[in-house]
Amino acid sequence: MSKGTLTINDKMPALFKAMSALVKSEVLVGVPAESTERSDGEPINNATLGYIHETGAPAAGIPARPFLVPGVRAAEEDVADQLAKGATAALAGDTVGIDQRLHAAGLVAETSVKNTINAGVDPALADSTIAARARRGRTGTVPLIDTGKLRNSIKYVVRRK
Numbered sequence: 594m595s596k597g598t599l600t601i602n603d604k605m606p607a608l609f610k611a612m613s614a615l616v617k618s619e620v621l622v623g624v625p626a627e628s629t630e631r632s633d634g635e636p637i638n639n640a641t642l643g644y645i646h647e648t649g650a651p652a653a654g655i656p657a658r659p660f661l662v663p664g665v666r667a668a669e670e671d672v673a674d675q676l677a678k679g680a681t682a683a684l685a686g687d688t689v690g691i692d693q694r695l696h697a698a699g700l701v702a703e704t705s706v707k708n709t710i711n712a713g714v715d716p717a718l719a720d721s722t723i724a725a726r727a728r729r730g731r732t733g734t735v736p737l738i739d740t741g742k743l744r745n746s747i748k749y750v751v752r753r754k
Contacts, residue, residue, distance in 0.1 A: 664706030699749030
C-alpha cells in the first residue's frame, strides 16, 4: 500500500460507529413533555388532549378524530426515503449524515401530522361546538383547531435508545 491509502480495515471503525448510531436512534412524533403544557388555568395538557382526540372519549361525547397516526402514515413514503438515505450515510460511516436524515424524517412526519389537522379531521364539529366557539369569539369550524395550541405542540424528537 502506498502512503495515504486507506484500506477497508481502516474504515471499519467509522462504519461500525455509524451503524451503531443508526440502530440506536429512533424518531418519535407527537407531543413531547416540554410541549404538553397549555396555559395557566387550563385543566388538561396537550398530550392528554391529543390522546382524547386521537382515540375519542364516548362518555364525554367526544368522537375519535385521529390525526397523529393518519398524519404519520401519510408521510410514510417520504419518511422511508429519508431513513434509506440515513442508512446509506451509515454505510459510508457518515454519522453527521445519519443525524441529518433522522431529523429530516422527523420533520417530514411532524409537518404531515400538522397538515392533517389543518386539512380537517372527520367528523365535522357539532353545531353546539360551533355555537360555543362563536360565543368565545371564534369563527373557525375546522375540528381540532380552536386556539392552535394542540397543533403547534406536535413535534418530532430524535432519541437515542
